[in-house]
Amino acid sequence: MTGSFPERVEGQNPKNTLALIDPQGNIRCTYSKLHMFDVEIPGRKPYRESALNTAGEEIVLTDTELGCLGFAICYDLRFGEMFRLMALGGAKVIFLPSSFTRETGQEHWEALIRARAIENGVYIVAANQTGEKYNMNAYGNSMIVDPWGRILARAGDEPCCIYAEIDPGYADEVRMQIPLLKNRRTDVYNISATKVRT
Secondary structure (H helix, E strand, O other): OOOOOOEEOOOOEEEEEEEEOOOOOOEEEEEEEOOEEEEOOOOOOHHHHHHHOOOOOOOOEEEEEEEEEEEHHHHHOOOOHHHHHHHHHHOOEEEEEEOOEEHHHHHHHHHHHHHHHHHOOOOOEEEEEEOOOOEEEEOOOEEEEOOOOEEEEEEEOOOOOOOOOOHHHHHHHHHHOOOOOOOOOOOOOOOOOOOOOO
């Protein structure tokens, strides 16, 4: 899988997109970031990602030899319903390239990744940029978290490679022990998506 990159969109700003490439070099799927980081805090400079990027329009899942994979990019991590929909769609592993800042990363990065893994019974493979960027310092601390919430591998704040063994069958075991997807009260609440590409 690639990290995310600007994808040209005719007549619009680029999309923040990633691609899954198979061992033969074929693009299996692409996903474009859904959630734009638009924030205005009184007394601070506003940040409008939507002024520079066009948002994606669909959740993407793909079946592979390793099982069903899901995808998210950076700020998408904060939208739990998106991860729940991917899990309900069959995802056992979700890939998450990011550029979390040092400020928010120290408080939220690990907590959110582990929560998404635990509440959905999925592996999260989260690659985060590190170092000084033109407008912020990236937090680093890429990690691979299993469906029980255990950190299997973690980077520091220097460029490096991490890896861990992923067993899609283990996601099924965890979902049997804590059947969150089955025990939802769909008679009281439900979530749905109109655009999921598989």
